[in-house]
Amino acid sequence: MRENGFVRLPALATGDALARLRGAVGRLEELARGRTVSTGDFVLEAPGIGGWAAWQQGAGALTGVLRSADRIHAHVPEFDAVQRSLGLADGPVARAVGAPGTLVNAFLWAKPPAVGSAKPWHQDMAFAPPGFGAREHGVVTIWIALERATPRNGCVEFIPGSHLLGLLPHTGDRERLPGEPPLEEAVEPHVADEHLPRTEPVAMPLEPGSAVMFDGMVLHRSxxxxxxxxxxxxxxxxxxxxxxxWSRREPAAARP
Incomplete structure (x- = not known):
């Protein structure tokens, strides 16, 4: 991971662990069933403009069809139990960075057939919460496929080595807060083409139960x-x- 910013973890969650994760996703889907409006924790998919933009614009979404879910370990504690049983913080994360990690969030990333929308190029550290201490801390994500992920159905893509470039400028709209009016046109935060390195992206197809681990500074999309x-x-x-x-560099905007 030091060189490219990401590494494949084959067969990380198989057998009982994979079944438990799929069962926990089923419980999330039950929580979303009947929902017609996206919230901060449950974003519904919308054909044409995509779930994130529909949420920010207050536009219609597909009833109960999840695009993503935030804080899934709080909504369904089984997710936390599985990641603990797999020893992710003390195993792969610790081996990558030299110290155990602390779980700060967990997400569902659903991409339904035909309507599953894209996620633009971004760096996760651009969305670290206030007070996170970006100079002292980083994030490492372990992304586990529960179904086969391919270039056709939207597997994650990475730009190798981009975690060494510092934090790049992100453009777009921030998520509106509860009570704020909808946006007329919403642009999901992303790194614009002119700020992207010229390195060829690498797709990361995965079999069910396999995973990819990546640094919070590496550019990725789907x-x-x-x-x-x-x-x-x-x-x-x-x-x-x-x-x-390897990622202790000044943000790009701060360098002369």
Whole structure:
């Protein structure tokens, strides 16, 4: 991970662990069933403009069809139990950065067939909460595929080595707070083309139960799901870690 910013973890959650994660996703889907409006924790998919933009614009969404869910370990504690049983913080994370991680969040990333929308290029550290201490801390994410992830249904793509570039400028709209009016046109935060390195992106197809672990500074995205019947469902666990030595650089905007 030091060189590229990401590393594949084959067969990380198989057998009982994979079944438990799928069962926990089913409980999340039950919590979303019947919902017609996105919230901060449950974002519903919307054809055409995508779930994030529909949420910010107050536009219609597909009833109960999740695009993503935040704080899934709080909504369904089984997610936390599985990541503990797999020893992710003390195992893969600690081996990568030299110290155990602390779980700070967990997400569902659903990409339904035909309507699953894209996620643009971004760095996770651009969305670290206030007081996170970006100079002292970093994040490492373990993204586990629960169904086969392919370029056709929107597997994650990375730009190798981009975790060494510092924090790049992100453009777009912040998520509106509760009570704020909808946006007329919402642009999901992203790194614009002119700030992207010229390095060729690498797609990360994964079999169910396999995972990819990546640094919070590495550029990544996912394409839309263009298949008719191949859902791409994944969960990710995000760990706070001491700032890895390879990413201790000044933000790009601060450098002359």
């Amino acid at each position: 394409a839309p799901n263009t298949t008719a019947a191949e859902p791409r469902t994944a969960v990710s666990f995000v760990y706070k870690v001491p700032r890895p030595s």
